[in-house]
Amino acid sequence: MRRSLSWVLLPLFALNVGVVQLTAEEVSSASDLEGRPANAPVSTEIERFATAFCHDCHAAEAETPSGEFRLPGTFDGTATAAWERAWSKIRSRQMPPTDAARPSEQQYNTMEGHLANSLDAIAAESPRPGRTESLRRLNRTEYQHAIRDLLGLEIDATDLLPRDESSHGFDNITVGTLSPMRLSRYIDAAQAISRLALGGTSRGPGGETIRIPADRTQEGHVAGLPLGTRGGALIAYNFPRSGEFELRVRLARDRNEHVEGMNEDSNLVVLLDRREVASFQIEPPRSEDDHQHVDEHLVARFNVAAGPHDVGVTFRANSQSLLEIRRQPYQANFNMHRHPRRSPAVFQISITGPWGDNTSGDSPSRRQLLVRQPAGPDDERACARDSLIALMRRAYRRPITPEDERKPMELFDAAYEQQGFDAGLEAAVSSILVSPHFLFRVEHDPIDAPSGTPYRISDVELASRLSFFLWSSIPDDELLSLAAQSQLSAGDTLVHQSRRMLKDERSKSLATNFASQWLHLRNLDSTTPDLRLFPDFDDNLRGAMKEETERLFQFVQQADRSVLELLSADYTFLNERLAKHYGVPHVYGDRFRQVDSREFGRGGLLRQGSILTVTSYATRTSPVLRGKWILENVLGSPPPPPPANVPALKENTVAVNLSVRERLAEHRANAACASCHDVIDPLGFALERFDAVGRWRTHEDGIPVDSSAQLNTGQTI
Incomplete structure (x- = not known):
């Protein structure tokens, strides 16, 4: 059966929504379909399977159940977690263990089906809707996107707000708190x-400094800048007002402050x-x-209209210099700051302004905020009120009450x-952006909803x-309009x-936010392979790897x-950078x-550099991390x-130089390790032809x- 991604996203949305539209009639019909009450005893088929393959270790009456896991005797609301765990172990063929009697593939499939049907029946008859005792705070990504859609401003929330906590790999399900900091x-x-x-008309000239990541190579052409240039940076910058701005460039220096x-x-x-x-000669x-x-003379002044613009700083490529670089033997002694550089690089770009007498505050974001321009001084308060009500409706995501209007x-x-x-509007807009109605996603349980019962949101x-x-x-x-009309x-x-929203450009966040967290792509930003072993790895390659995976998902x-x-x-x-790497x-x-x-053995998540890099260590691959990633994601x-008393995998020494496979074989000799590693390791071994940065290899050392x-089922891969 064809499984389209829409049908995968639908249940994910249902999980995000919780119990969205369950009525008593729908619950009843779902239970009838299964034809069994939720508190029924274990079916004959499940009991027969459990007796043959599980009860020796996991029977409820066993004195020393293996792993302290007991199979429940009934299917009821309190037993679902245990049966879910049993279903997961059977589905992945982790149980029974390989040294015990194991079912046939047909028996496995039959047991899976019976367990799934029974668990679905319980879920339909006794849904767990959850409750909203805790508020959910907008994470940094949601905050950044909300500001974009409210005010037309592209901000970097990572510079403004602390890092979000994560739970189960996602930062949008964390119970929200708001510390004083x-x-x-x-x-x-x-x-x-x-x-x-x-x-910013109520303030003097302001400014911002943009620092280029230290491990970003500037030897080649930068995407978006003119051909025939190399290095530097292209940044999207929002100029708050029209006028004259100053841009200052500082070049990269080594630890001795030498350019x-x-x-x-x-x-x-x-x-x-x-x-x-x-243009500047250096x-x-x-x-x-x-x-x-x-670099003290690298100061440019220019007039610019308010709003977002692309600012580029780059070097004109010198063909003789590029040719000489290619002739030189490769220098593999880079450190994390890409020292020593073979050509000048931009360290940071500072933009300040506006300067002079131009006081016009008109900009796209200002025009988006104001529903209309004041007709005169007597109309300014009414204009501000209309604009703030429109802003609050979007920011609070609901109709606005007179009490909402009062404080702003x-x-x-x-x-x-x-x-x-302008000063009045600044103060009012600031108060809206720190309001709990904006920062928190607030839902109220119906007053007449009994505890533990589903309701229509x-x-x-x-x-x-x-x-x-x-x-x-x-x-x-x-x-919002449809929602306000209950339509x-x-x-x-x-x-x-x-469907309309999925066609919108904003649905790209499914790839850049949801998929990035699901697939652990965010970990790429903090992943730095050992530059002595992988001197080609830099921020340019890191970004290309991430974009490859996001583009596939999208x-x-x-x-x-x-x-x-x-x-x-x-x-x-x-792109060219990633293609050369592959x-x-x-x-x-x-x-x-x-x-x-097809010709190059690429394509699919498991052969992409992003996944292979975040599931490796700085110096080597990790079949364990890769196998765990496959099982989990x-x-x-x-x-x-792992149990608390299990030792870590031993690293190589001068006296003992074993392959990763040999070291893991020693590790699995410990019975406490074998039960999990027999499942994890084979999946990781299958990816050993890819090194720690995702390159294809046939030899190691x-x-x-x-x-x-060989999987724990005996199947060879």
């Missing part, structure tokens, strides 16, 4: 964002929306003192009296759940809205293809494109945590790589 950061962020949205790579004259250019606005330092002043308007009036219209709550799942952001006006859950409206999701294609795809998405020829430039990968059967493996 976090509250202070939210207040600072709200003030900065409101000032930026309005053009790196300055062996010949270089030419640096500054671009605004791909248009050159300044001469190599001739003395110790020159290193301190060599009080703050507006106080600041308006002293500093005018409101359309307003449903709209919020749907938008935060598909967009990681707030509902748009269309979704979202009527007929096919929910299906139509879901392609399968948007084309509504089989979810199994995430594993079996015979194509992938590459050894795939004839891919040029920074643009990603779909590539037929693909098969849905995570292994239990001169020894042929053995990627054969």
Whole structure:
């Protein structure tokens, strides 16, 4: 049967929503379909299987049950967790152990079906809807996207807010708390964002410094910058007001504060929306003192209209220099800061302004905030009120009450009296952005809903759940309007809205947020392979790996293809940097494109550099990490945590130099380790032909790589 990704996302949304639309009639019909009461005794088929293969170790009356796990004697609400665990072990063929009598494949499949049907019957008759005693705080991604959709501002929430805690691998299910430190950061962020949205006319010139990641290679062309240039950076920057701004460039230096790579004259250019606005000649330092002043003249001033623009700083490529680099023997002594550099690099870019007498605060974000321009001084308060009500409706994700209006308007009036219209709006917008109604996703249980029973959530709550799942952001006006009219859950409206939202550009967050957490792609940012062993690995490659996986997920999701294609795809998405890493020829430039990968052994999640790198150590591969990743993220059967008394895997020494496979064989000799590693290790061994950064290999340290493996079922892979 074809399993499209839409049908995978639907139950995921149901999990996110909880019990969305369960009525008494629907619960009753589901139970009738199964034809058995929820508290029924264990069926004959299950009892027969358990007697033959499980009771010796796990019978309820056993004196010393294996692993202290007992099979319940009935199917009821208190026993479901134990039966779910038993189903998971049987589904993954982890039980019975390989040294015991094992069922045939047909018996396994039959038992799986009986357990699944019984568990589904219990879930249908006795659903666990959950309750909302705890509030859920917006995580950084949701906050960033909400600001984008509210005010048209692209911010980097990682610079403004503390890191989110995670639970079960996801940061959007954490029970929300708001410590004094976090509250202070939210207040600072709200003030900065409101000032930026309005053009900051109540303040003097401001500024920002953007630092280029230390491990980003700047030897080659940077995507988005003109051909014939190399290094530098292209950044999206939101200019709060129209006027004259100053841009200052500082070059990269080594630990001795010497400018790196300055062996010949270089030419640096500054671009605004791909248009050159300044050019500088840089001469190599001739003395110790020159290193301190060599980049002091790299200051450009230019006029720019308020709003988002692309700012580029790069070097004109010197063909003679590039040719000389290729002739030189490869230097493998880079450290994490890419020292020593062979050509100059940009360390940071500082932008300040606006300067001069231009006080115009008009910008796209300001126009989005104001529903209209005030007709005059007497109309300013009414204009502010209308604009703030519209903003609160989107920010709070529900209709607005008179009580909601009171505090922002009080703050507006106080600041308006002293500093005018913009200052009043800044104060009011800041208060909205720190309101619990914005920062928390609040749902209220119906007063008449008995504890432990399901209920139909409101359309307003449903709209919020749907938008935060598909967009990681707030509902748009269309979704909110339908919800306010109680039309979202009527007929096919929910299906139509879901399809509309999946076609929207904002659904890309399913790949960049949901899939990034599910597949552990976020761990790439903190993954740094040993540069002595993998000197080619840098931030450019890290970003390309991540984008390859996100593009595959997005392609399968948007084309509504089989979810199994995430594993079996015979194509992938590459740019030149990643193609060279994989050894795939004839891919040029920074643009990603779909590539037929059958000839090169690529395609599918398990052959992508991102997955292979985050499941490795800095110096070597890890069959254990890779096997655990497959069990947890693909098969849905995570292994239990290791016992407390199990020693770690021994690393090689001068006296003992064993392969990873040989060291794991020693590890499995411990009976406490074998039960799990017999399941985990074979899956990881099958990927041993890929090294710790995802490159294909046939030998390791001169020894042929053995990627054969035998599953605990006896099947060879």
